[in-house]
Amino acid sequence: xxxxxxxxxxxxxxxxxxxxxxxxxxxxxxxxxxxxxxxxxxxxxxxxxxxxxxxxxxxxxxxxxxxxxxxxxxxxxxxxxxxxxxxxxxxxxxxxxxxxxxxxxxxxxxxxxxxxxxxxxxxxxxxxxxxxxxxxxxxxxxxxxxxxxxxxxxxxxxxxxxxxxxxxxxxxxxxxxxxxxxxxxxxxxxxxxxxxxxxxxxxxxxxxxx
Numbered sequence: 001x002x003x004x005x006x007x008x009x010x011x012x013x014x015x016x017x018x019x020x021x022x023x024x025x026x027x028x029x030x031x032x033x034x035x036x037x038x039x040x041x042x043x044x045x046x047x048x049x050x051x052x053x054x055x056x057x058x059x060x061x062x063x064x065x066x067x068x069x070x071x072x073x074x075x076x077x078x079x080x081x082x083x084x085x086x087x088x089x090x091x092x093x094x095x096x097x098x099x100x101x102x103x104x105x106x107x108x109x110x111x112x113x114x115x116x117x118x119x120x121x122x123x124x125x126x127x128x129x130x131x132x133x134x135x136x137x138x139x140x141x142x143x144x145x146x147x148x149x150x151x152x153x154x155x156x157x158x159x160x161x162x163x164x165x166x167x168x169x170x171x172x173x174x175x176x177x178x179x180x181x182x183x184x185x186x187x188x189x190x191x192x193x194x195x196x197x198x199x200x201x202x203x204x205x206x207x208x209x210x
Contacts, residue, residue, distance in 0.1 A: 005024055005054055005067075007049060008049055010024065011023050012040055019034050021034060024050075024052060033067035035067040052069070055077060055078060083132045094121065096118075097118040102114075108141070110130045117167070154193065162199055166199070166202060166203075175206060179205050
């Protein structure tokens with residue numbers, strides 16, 4: 001029904017950590033849209049105009065609008081909610097936890113450990129997401145022109161061990177992925193190299209960012 005809305009940013013509320021309620025005024029009408037906290041960080045100042053791509057969810061008792069920074073992000077939200085047991089709240093949590101290219105890459109590669117970092121997404125749910133969307137998102141990513149950097153990090157059991165250790169040290173999933181990608185592109189590390197070497201280089205890079 002609505003493809004996008006373009007209007008003034010009136011304000012936003014934060015009823016939950018991973019989703020916020022954005023108010024957008026379009027032609028003297030105020031629209032409330034559920035958006036991710038990540039998206040709120042990209043909004044212009046209050047009173048300025050922005051364009052928000054939308055998804056309308058119709059229920060028996062209410063209509064809910066969801067807002068996204070791009071058509072591709074909205075399409076990914078729709079793909080996520082097509083999975084059995086994945087509602088809009090879990091989908092927003094996934095979109096808020098990981099940058100979109102990293103989220104798509106995690107699903108396509110079956111990285112359930114990374115998917116499980118999103119609130120409410122357990123191991124079985126992550127496995128179901130990867131199982132149902134792996135092939136679809138691989139094709140969709142190519143058709144939509146979504147740019148994802150080729151993985152330059154470790155693989156298999158090495159990747160899992162490095163991720164678990166860095167997450168246990170308090171780094172966020174986004175920081176971990178960025179560190180491994182950067183280290184893989186700048187250091188002469190093989191994808192199958194021992195986890196200790198990857199950890200040393202990743203921690204050294206992360207320490208420089210603090």
